[in-house]
Amino acid sequence: MPTLNLYTNVPVDAVTTSDILKDATKAVAKIIGKPESYVMILVNGGVPMAFAGTEAPAAYGELISIGGLGPSVNGKLSSTIADILQTKLSIDSSRFYIKFYDVQHSFFGFNGSTF
Numbered sequence: 001m002p003t004l005n006l007y008t009n010v011p012v013d014a015v016t017t018s019d020i021l022k023d024a025t026k027a028v029a030k031i032i033g034k035p036e037s038y039v040m041i042l043v044n045g046g047v048p049m050a051f052a053g054t055e056a057p058a059a060y061g062e063l064i065s066i067g068g069l070g071p072s073v074n075g076k077l078s079s080t081i082a083d084i085l086q087t088k089l090s091i092d093s094s095r096f097y098i099k100f101y102d103v104q105h106s107f108f109g110f111n112g113s114t115f
Contacts, residue, residue, distance in 0.1 A: 001108055002039050002040070004040070004041045004042070005063075006020070008044070008045055008057070008059040010046070010089045011045050011046040017043050020041070020043050025041050032073060059095070061099070062099045062100075064108070066105055067102065068102075077100070078098050
């Protein structure tokens with residue numbers, strides 16, 4: 001159920017996307033403490049985006065989860081995802097925002113119902 005949506009103005013090829021998907025899935029599962037089979041990652045590259053008035057490489061993320069989030073976990077997630085974006089896309093961590101949503105079971109749909 002943890003879902004990470006990543007948006008970046010950097011064009012992303014298939015190989016790089018696959019690497020980000022694998023690395024982010026493992027990281028999110030490990031840090032939140034949920035099985036990888038529950039984690040969904042979306043990567044949207046080449047999105048028109050300005051940060052601090054420039055179109056230099058930047059990214060925005062949203063991580064939604066039913067539980068597992070909190071100040072210390074969110075800090076680890078922010079740092080780890082920023083590291084992945086730096087390594088794979090050369091996006092400086094100072095040009096990345098991430099928002100965390102801890103949602104109730106009834107606000108997350110799956111398999112034609114809610115959790």
